[in-house]
Amino acid sequence: MRALIVDDSRAVRAMIGRIVRELGFSVVEAGNGAEALARLAESGTADVALVDWNMPEMNGVEFVVAARAVPAYASMRIVMVTSESEMGRVASALDAGANEYLMKPFDAEALREKLALVGVGAA
Amino acid sequence: MTTTTPIADADFDFVRAIVRADSAIALEAGKEYLVESRLLTLARSQGLDSVGALVAQLRQRPASDLRYKVVEAMTTNETSFFRDITPFDALRTHIIPDLLVRRAQCQQIRIWCGAASTGQEPYSLAMLLREHFPALSSWKVQITATDISREVLEKARAGRYGQLEVNRGLPAPLLLKYFERDGVHWQIKPVLKSMVSFREMNLVGPWMIGEADIVLLRNVLIYFEVDVKRQILGNIRRVMRPDGYLLLGSAESTMNIDDNYKRVPVGRANAYQAAAAQERAA
Ligand SMILES: C[S@@+](CC[C@H](N)C(=O)[O-])C[C@H]1O[C@@H](n2cnc3c(N)ncnc32)[C@H](O)[C@@H]1O
Numbered sequence: 291m292r293a294l295i296v297d298d299s300r301a302v303r304a305m306i307g308r309i310v311r312e313l314g315f316s317v318v319e320a321g322n323g324a325e326a327l328a329r330l331a332e333s334g335t336a337d338v339a340l341v342d343w344n345m346p347e348m349n350g351v352e353f354v355v356a357a358r359a360v361p362a363y364a365s366m367r368i369v370m371v372t373s374e375s376e377m378g379r380v381a382s383a384l385d386a387g388a389n390e391y392l393m394k395p396f397d398a399e400a401l402r403e404k405l406a407l408v409g410v411g412a413a
Numbered sequence: 414m415t416t417t418t419p420i421a422d423a424d425f426d427f428v429r430a431i432v433r434a435d436s437a438i439a440l441e442a443g444k445e446y447l448v449e450s451r452l453l454t455l456a457r458s459q460g461l462d463s464v465g466a467l468v469a470q471l472r473q474r475p476a477s478d479l480r481y482k483v484v485e486a487m488t489t490n491e492t493s494f495f496r497d498i499t500p501f502d503a504l505r506t507h508i509i510p511d512l513l514v515r516r517a518q519c520q521q522i523r524i525w526c527g528a529a530s531t532g533q534e535p536y537s538l539a540m541l542l543r544e545h546f547p548a549l550s551s552w553k554v555q556i557t558a559t560d561i562s563r564e565v566l567e568k569a570r571a572g573r574y575g576q577l578e579v580n581r582g583l584p585a586p587l588l589l590k591y592f593e594r595d596g597v598h599w600q601i602k603p604v605l606k607s608m609v610s611f612r613e614m615n616l617v618g619p620w621m622i623g624e625a626d627i628v629l630l631r632n633v634l635i636y637f638e639v640d641v642k643r644q645i646l647g648n649i650r651r652v653m654r655p656d657g658y659l660l661l662g663s664a665e666s667t668m669n670i671d672d673n674y675k676r677v678p679v680g681r682a683n684a685y686q687a688a689a690a691q692e693r694a695a
Pocket of ligand 1: 488528529
């Protein structure tokens, strides 16, 4: 199983990376949406993408829209992982094609449960 | 900060006896630090500066409201939406469809959550029913949620949750559909709230509960000794309809405690029926 972690904070990428590696995922990292698309183009699709919202160059929701336009990534599950917590934000992320939404701050258990909800990794 | 010194042995024994008598929660040796930390919080809220002072008051007035508060402080209320997911999968794929057929005549389903804590479990059930069983909208569906703790019941009735709670196990589409943002909280919408009624009930007190088609008693038997588990499982057989279902927590089982139950093989859920019901169905 492969996880794509998209966040402009290296510390956050490392923190999420530790949790998903422990669950047996291999990890690909990107610092923004554009980089994430480049990583996907290089190495092929991921089983799940964990995507921050506010990032330079291309934000998380723009990435979701772009990724959802590519048939090869259709089965990739997308979980937004962001400090945006307004209902309108949750709604527009799901509308754009995200499968789940996790609000920062969160603990490892909450992330594991979200992965289970989107059907990657055990509950 | 004062350093936490473990509670005096005599005080621990005294508290342990009260908690056991009033709630059946077993506090084995080794739980001194747990008792100390929970009761210190309670002591401070009562304007007392130590657990020793709290227990001294308790000894003076053993029949006071303080006694209830001590017992309540020793309950563990950990819960989350769709906790462990497997029981909810079992309800969706097997149990509710089965009852839809069996109860087609009376069009009524009664569900009891016997240790509902802050309400995530009964509200998850309510969401599951609304999402997957639209036919039930014209049935009489009753979800009764009980707990020994008044504090958790108050929170459950309010249906207001913090970010850490809605982050746990709740699918985002259901958050959007069934909650409203209210400042830093998320408030359960009235459609869902009206499906669940909350009530205080002690599992080792008088059983004031009507017949149920489904009983959820999850993650509470683990706190009790085996004789209490046996007594409660026996009581459940009396309130559960003969073809009803019992769901236990992931670390709980009827095995070697009450032979009158048979496990229902639905996924990894700990689902049980009365043994007699399974023989009839076979
Ligand atoms: C760990 S929570 C379980 C919540 C939920 N069923 C779940 O699985 O997520 C245990 C609950 O059992 C309640 N409890 C403990 N002893 C009880 C008793 N004697 N009668 C009724 N409820 C009790 C506690 O107050 C607590 O809310």
